[in-house]
Amino acid sequence: MNCISSRQVYVSFNWFTISMKFFWFGLGMLLGFFNLVTGVPPVVAAGELVFEDDFSNDLSQWQVTRGLPSIWQLVDGVLEGNLLTTSTISELVPQSSLWQAEWRNYSLELDIQPLAGVDRNLAWGYQDPLNWYEIHFLPDFFQLAKLRNGQLAWSESGEFNLLTPGVWHHLRLDAAGGQIQIWLDGVEVARVTDPMYQENLGTIALKIGSGSVAPVRMKFDNVKVRLLADPRDVDLVVPKVRQDDPVWAEEIYDSAQVWAGSQAKSISRWGCALTSAVMVLRHYGFDYLAADLPLTPASLNAWLKAQPDGYLGQGWVNWFAIVRLVRELLPVWSTLAKPLPQLKYSYQSWLSWETTGLSLVKTKLEQFQPVILELPGHFVVAQGLINQSSDLLINDPARSGTSLAALGQQPISGRFWLPIYDGKLVSLGYWLVKLPKGLSLKIFDESGNLLPYSWLSQDLPGAEADQTLESDGSVLVWENPPTGGFSLELDIASGNSDEDGGVLPVAVLPEWNPVDLELWVYDDQVRPTKLNLTTDLGTDKAFWWLQTSPEDPPVIFPGLNWTEWRRVAYDLNLRGLLSTLTWLRVNYLASLAELMAGLETNYQPDEISARYARWLDQILSLEFNKIEAITSRSETQSKSLAAIKHLRALLTTRWLQP
Numbered sequence: 001m002n003c004i005s006s007r008q009v010y011v012s013f014n015w016f017t018i019s020m021k022f023f024w025f026g027l028g029m030l031l032g033f034f035n036l037v038t039g040v041p042p043v044v045a046a047g048e049l050v051f052e053d054d055f056s057n058d059l060s061q062w063q064v065t066r067g068l069p070s071i072w073q074l075v076d077g078v079l080e081g082n083l084l085t086t087s088t089i090s091e092l093v094p095q096s097s098l099w100q101a102e103w104r105n106y107s108l109e110l111d112i113q114p115l116a117g118v119d120r121n122l123a124w125g126y127q128d129p130l131n132w133y134e135i136h137f138l139p140d141f142f143q144l145a146k147l148r149n150g151q152l153a154w155s156e157s158g159e160f161n162l163l164t165p166g167v168w169h170h171l172r173l174d175a176a177g178g179q180i181q182i183w184l185d186g187v188e189v190a191r192v193t194d195p196m197y198q199e200n201l202g203t204i205a206l207k208i209g210s211g212s213v214a215p216v217r218m219k220f221d222n223v224k225v226r227l228l229a230d231p232r233d234v235d236l237v238v239p240k241v242r243q244d245d246p247v248w249a250e251e252i253y254d255s256a257q258v259w260a261g262s263q264a265k266s267i268s269r270w271g272c273a274l275t276s277a278v279m280v281l282r283h284y285g286f287d288y289l290a291a292d293l294p295l296t297p298a299s300l301n302a303w304l305k306a307q308p309d310g311y312l313g314q315g316w317v318n319w320f321a322i323v324r325l326v327r328e329l330l331p332v333w334s335t336l337a338k339p340l341p342q343l344k345y346s347y348q349s350w351l352s353w354e355t356t357g358l359s360l361v362k363t364k365l366e367q368f369q370p371v372i373l374e375l376p377g378h379f380v381v382a383q384g385l386i387n388q389s390s391d392l393l394i395n396d397p398a399r400s401g402t403s404l405a406a407l408g409q410q411p412i413s414g415r416f417w418l419p420i421y422d423g424k425l426v427s428l429g430y431w432l433v434k435l436p437k438g439l440s441l442k443i444f445d446e447s448g449n450l451l452p453y454s455w456l457s458q459d460l461p462g463a464e465a466d467q468t469l470e471s472d473g474s475v476l477v478w479e480n481p482p483t484g485g486f487s488l489e490l491d492i493a494s495g496n497s498d499e500d501g502g503v504l505p506v507a508v509l510p511e512w513n514p515v516d517l518e519l520w521v522y523d524d525q526v527r528p529t530k531l532n533l534t535t536d537l538g539t540d541k542a543f544w545w546l547q548t549s550p551e552d553p554p555v556i557f558p559g560l561n562w563t564e565w566r567r568v569a570y571d572l573n574l575r576g577l578l579s580t581l582t583w584l585r586v587n588y589l590a591s592l593a594e595l596m597a598g599l600e601t602n603y604q605p606d607e608i609s610a611r612y613a614r615w616l617d618q619i620l621s622l623e624f625n626k627i628e629a630i631t632s633r634s635e636t637q638s639k640s641l642a643a644i645k646h647l648r649a650l651l652t653t654r655w656l657q658p
Contacts, residue, residue, distance in 0.1 A: 105229065109171070117210060117215060
């Protein structure tokens with residue numbers, strides 16, 4: 001929209017009339033939509049001066065885009081615009097050689113003096129006569145408008161009566177990242193957000209126009225343009241730390257001497273996740289582990305190695321141990337003058353970085369929270385947004401680059417850290433188990449409901465080297481689990497997410513493979529308890545029962561029952577690994593054990609089950625010894641030995657433990 005009288009709206013591409021009743025109804029709707037004056041955050045203060053003109057010499061810095069050049073004259077060091085006819089528009093814009101396309105966010109200041117007519121205009125974001133923004137002052141109201149491809153994209157109005165003819169007024173306009181603020185003589189007139197903002201903002205434009213009233217005469221002076229930071233940009237200035245710093249580069253990372261093979265064992269080789277954690281902790285003010293011990297990759301590595309749960313498997317940083325460390329440091333370093341936060345950890349993976357991951361990370365960065373990003377084989381810290389683009393500012397612990405796009409890799413997951421500034425420690429709780437690839441672990445509550453978990457499978461944390469080591473498993477995490485009794489079911493992963501309780505990697509495992517698992521139960525203050533899950537896993541399931549409470553330490557014990565044991569034996573018989581005669585005998589005894597142990601009159605069910613378990617073990621022992629005596633066993637007979645050994649182990653684990 002170019003110029004407006006109180007009765008008529010004139011637009012260069014068309015004429016149309018709006019009744020004032022409709023106008024003010026629309027105004028009420030638009031005020032709520034665009035958050036006029038309130039509700040929109042201010043843009044950043046003006047910075048570098050890139051264009052100015054006090055009109056003391058000539059108009060060589062300007063060019064006319066519409067109208068006759070004679071409309072614009074210099075009079076006593078002041079620019080004057082004069083229109084003698086109605087329905088006329090003219091603009092002056094900076095010469096193209098003096099304006100850079102990169103100037104998308106800027107602040108415009110100038111002095112204006114209305115002399116004749118009712119229309120006073122100023123334009124910005126000017127690309128051509130069909131694309132621009134404008135503020136249009138009339139005697140008792142103003143109108144903001146955006147023209148896009150020759151069509152009125154939106155407009156916004158408000159009451160106004162401060163522009164006095166014959167008096168100089170100072171006008172300031174800030175336009176950055178789609179946010180627009182306008183002041184007149186130091187008083188804020190409007191603050192809006194353009195919902196259709198595009199990056200190609202365009203130049204400033206000194207504008208004069210007449211609607212139905214002519215002549216129009218305006219004076220302009222002291223034009224200054226300064227660059228602004230895009231308010232959507234974020235730079236958290238996370239401290240930069242390198243894993244290859246000579247001070248700690250060659251220190252042994254975790255237990256790399258055990259699992260790194262012929263590769264280097266150092267922090268420089270494997271310490272990207274470790275170093276990323278250091279950067280995030282320092283960002284939140286945790287600079288020291290002790291009074292004389294700065295927080296560095298070396299000191300954090302030593303602390304994690306000293307914890308029972310500091311590292312998992314082959315060098316995986318246990319982020320819950322980091323959460324606990326923060327809680328230990330809070331009472332030491334947090335003060336009224338410098339309060340430090342609790343950090344609540346969460347993990348998120350995504351199928352698509354562009355459609356899911358990027359928006360999640362942007363949201364955290366806009367909330368001033370850095371994010372540790374996992375790339376294939378590497379970790380970096382996301383610490384800023386660049387002009388709302390798909391690129392991020394990063395701190396790379398192994399490389400010198402500061403842009404995610406420059407790495408040429410897309411993140412596959414993120415480690416998020418929510419700072420909580422609260423004098424009372426927030427209740428947090430987690431369960432964590434590391435599984436070999438090819439296994440699934442499901443946990444059910446007492447009502448048989450499956451507890452949801454997060455599945456974490458990450459590459460080994462090594463940068464700048466060939467990934468000759470493969471990750472040896474997956475980590476399952478249950479966040480804020482309830483207390484009570486729970487059934488644990490360990491099985492071979494099928495590849496079916498419904499059967500596995502989630503999407504888990506499938507691997508070929510030898511039957512009756514001995515499995516030793518560690519289930520870490522963290523209470524509401526992130527204090528850990530390690531529970532061991534040991535079984536000879538065959539093609540069947542293994543079961544445990546977990547009991548937790550707010551007051552007592554968690555306990556776990558075998559959860560196999562007679563029905564499940566009979567199912568295992570029956571499956572072995574079907575596969576030809578347990579003779580039919582033996583199967584009939586053990587099934588009969590196991591059925592009887594289940595019946596007797598379940599009688600209401602029986603006050604010692606465990607003793608009865610143990611008695612039947614000993615008889616069953618004797619029967620299986622006879623079968624085992626018979627096959628073992630065969631000097632030249634077939635492959636099936638060798639498998640039978642392993643199957644019977646497994647079946648006996650289930651009896652011992654569940655009912656014959658002292």
